[in-house]
Amino acid sequence: xxxxxxxxxxxxxxxxxxxxxxxxxxxxxxxxxxxxxxxxxxxxxxxxxxxxxxxxxxxxxxxxxxxxxxxxxxxxxxxxxxxxxxxxxxxxxxxxxxxxxxxxxxxxxxxxxxxxxxxxxxxxxxxxxxxxxxxxxxxxxxxxxxxxxxxxxxxxxxxxxxxxxxxxx
Amino acid sequence: xxxxxxxxxxxxxxxxxxxxxxxxxxxxxxxxxxxxxxxxxxxxxxxxxxxxxxxxxxxxxxxxxxxxxxxxxxxxxxxxxxxxxxxxxxxxxxxxxxxxxxxxxxxxxxxxxxxxxxxxxxxxxxxxxxxxxxxxxxxxxxxxxxxxxxxxxxx
Numbered sequence: 119x120x121x122x123x124x125x126x127x128x129x130x131x132x133x134x135x136x137x138x139x140x141x142x143x144x145x146x147x148x149x150x151x152x153x154x155x156x157x158x159x160x161x162x163x164x165x166x167x168x169x170x171x172x173x174x175x176x177x178x179x180x181x182x183x184x185x186x187x188x189x190x191x192x193x194x195x196x197x198x199x200x201x202x203x204x205x206x207x208x209x210x211x212x213x214x215x216x217x218x219x220x221x222x223x224x225x226x227x228x229x230x231x232x233x234x235x236x237x238x239x240x241x242x243x244x245x246x247x248x249x250x251x252x253x254x255x256x257x258x259x260x261x262x263x264x265x266x267x268x269x270x271x272x273x274x275x276x277x278x279x280x281x282x283x284x285x286x287x
Numbered sequence: 288x289x290x291x292x293x294x295x296x297x298x299x300x301x302x303x304x305x306x307x308x309x310x311x312x313x314x315x316x317x318x319x320x321x322x323x324x325x326x327x328x329x330x331x332x333x334x335x336x337x338x339x340x341x342x343x344x345x346x347x348x349x350x351x352x353x354x355x356x357x358x359x360x361x362x363x364x365x366x367x368x369x370x371x372x373x374x375x376x377x378x379x380x381x382x383x384x385x386x387x388x389x390x391x392x393x394x395x396x397x398x399x400x401x402x403x404x405x406x407x408x409x410x411x412x413x414x415x416x417x418x419x420x421x422x423x424x425x426x427x428x429x430x431x432x433x434x435x436x437x438x439x440x441x442x
């Protein structure tokens with residue numbers, strides 16, 4: 119499937135040009151994206167550390183998940199909206215960027231990891247809720263999530279550099 | 288007092304030069320800085336939310352604070368350790384950047400607040416009004432640090 123005509127059309131729309139050429143809009147959207155990272159990844163990391171047996175030991179896992187995930191999901195919503203706006207401001211370059219592509223795949227993988235966790239070992243959370251070190255399956259889910267999200271952040275940051283852009287170097 | 292000569296010296300340091308002349312070093316350090324930011328943000332938020340009556344409510348504040356404190360300190364060390372070489376590599380640019388000076392001022396305020404008043408509030412049984420106020424000031428200060436930090440790239 120060739121996305122090129124679509125991203126070129128997208129880049130030509132008025133909104134895309136407006137964000138790209140605004141001195142304030144782009145920085146504000148990008149800052150929102152970074153600030154919401156604290157809310158989203160900060161909360162996710164706390165849950166992951168608890169699952170990995172590294173942090174918040176002794177706090178029931180169901181409480182950490184139940185109480186922190188709503189905050190994390192709120193952060194995710196803001197990240198997704200600001201992220202889409204950032205993409206919208208320069209879709210041609212983003213779509214061809216290797217880091218952007220890897221980042222999108224990694225985000226899908228984090229989703230699969232989360233869904234697998236919730237529908238398998240988390241179903242039996244009552245059995246291990248207060249264990250300082252959760253069972254292997256849960257620890258693995260925590261570690262996968264931590265590593266995948268770190269990689270997502272790294273790809274997101276690297277996307278701004280033009281090492282592999284065609285024709286810019 | 289003119290600090291420009293000092294900032295020129297910062298920029299000429301070995302670390303500053305190595306980071307500036309490398310293609311990969313600055314972005315890699317930036318990534319670690321961002322990851323440490325997430326962790327710092329998480330540690331700060333978890334306790335500030337708790338002070339405001341959200342989040343892990345069944346946990347006693349002081350106990351939760353002692354569990355979160357090592358992550359706060361660790362991420363603060365990591366974020367400063369990565370921030371310093373980035374600063375050294377472009378010290379003169381920072382000298383002329385207003386957001387840089389706001390960030391440094393807010394950083395001093397935020398860390399001193401975290402390790403004095405906020406630490407006391409987390410360890411004591413004070414009224415909820417004071418807890419609210421403490422959390423609000425903490426959140427405002429750290430948001431200011433991150434916000435102005437991001438704007439060094441723009442101004």
